[in-house]
Amino acid sequence: xxxxxxxLLVDDESDLVQLVCLRLNTAGYExxxxxxxxxxxxxxxxxxxDLIILDLMLPKMDGYxxxxxxxxxERYQKIPVLIxxxxxxxxxxxxxxxxxxDAYLTKPFEARVLLAKxxxxxxxxKTAGKKD
Amino acid sequence: xxxxxxxxxxxxxxxxxxxMTVYRLSKEGKLPGFKVxxxxxxxxxxxxxxxxxxAQVAKLxxxxxxxxxxxx
Numbered sequence: 001x002x003x004x005x006x007x008l009l010v011d012d013e014s015d016l017v018q019l020v021c022l023r024l025n026t027a028g029y030e031x032x033x034x035x036x037x038x039x040x041x042x043x044x045x046x047x048x049x050d051l052i053i054l055d056l057m058l059p060k061m062d063g064y065x066x067x068x069x070x071x072x073x074e075r076y077q078k079i080p081v082l083i084x085x086x087x088x089x090x091x092x093x094x095x096x097x098x099x100x101x102d103a104y105l106t107k108p109f110e111a112r113v114l115l116a117k118x119x120x121x122x123x124x125x126k127t128a129g130k131k132d
Numbered sequence: 133x134x135x136x137x138x139x140x141x142x143x144x145x146x147x148x149x150x151x152m153t154v155y156r157l158s159k160e161g162k163l164p165g166f167k168v169x170x171x172x173x174x175x176x177x178x179x180x181x182x183x184x185x186x187a188q189v190a191k192l193x194x195x196x197x198x199x200x201x202x203x204x
Contacts, residue, residue, distance in 0.1 A: 011185075013182075013185040016185055016188055016189050016192070019189060019192040019193060019196065020192065022196065023192070023199075057177070057178065057181045086180065086181040086183075086185065087181070107185065107187070108187045108191045109188070109191075110191070110195060111192060111196075111199075
């Protein structure tokens with residue numbers, strides 16, 4: 001079994017998924033992909049990721065609901081959720097945070113900003129895990 | 133008040149494309165449209181999100197090229 005850090009990337013835009021995956025793989029992460037909200041929940045249950053990168057506008061179930069369902073579930077609530085979305089309004093950010101998201105990144109972003117945010121969230125989760 | 137739903141003509145104007153191009157891209161699943169009684173319609177927020185995603189793809193493609201070349 002791989003001991004690489006596992007990320008789940010959730011976005012319905014296949015070109016974007018491919019490019020982000022490529023960069024995350026290069027950075028040493030193992031990446032699973034889901035293209036809609038329901039698939040994201042199924043993937044989390046199948047193989048618990050260390051962090052979830054989640055778009056908000058998704059088919060079947062939007063990212064807000066996915067985030068809320070995960071954060072209200074004791075089994076998954078400690079998995080950091082990084083929202084990355086085109087929605088840049090203050091109310092969108094507030095709604096995502098109210099759903100329990102750990103961080104918010106507005107598209108279009110630079111890959112290095114995404115990588116830095118992922119590292120920061122993983123480090124925070126690791127520190128919190130040690131305290132528990 | 134702006135409508136939340138756009139027609140092919142409005143999407144063509146928004147993207148500065150010919151209406152036929154919008155039809156073709158929609159049929160190919162490359163634009164986030166849906167059909168109502170055989171006519172294409174587009175949610176404004178879905179189009180806005182789609183445009184940002186295309187900008188994000190372009191940005192990452194350019195970054196990947198620089199990354200592969202080893203540019204700073």
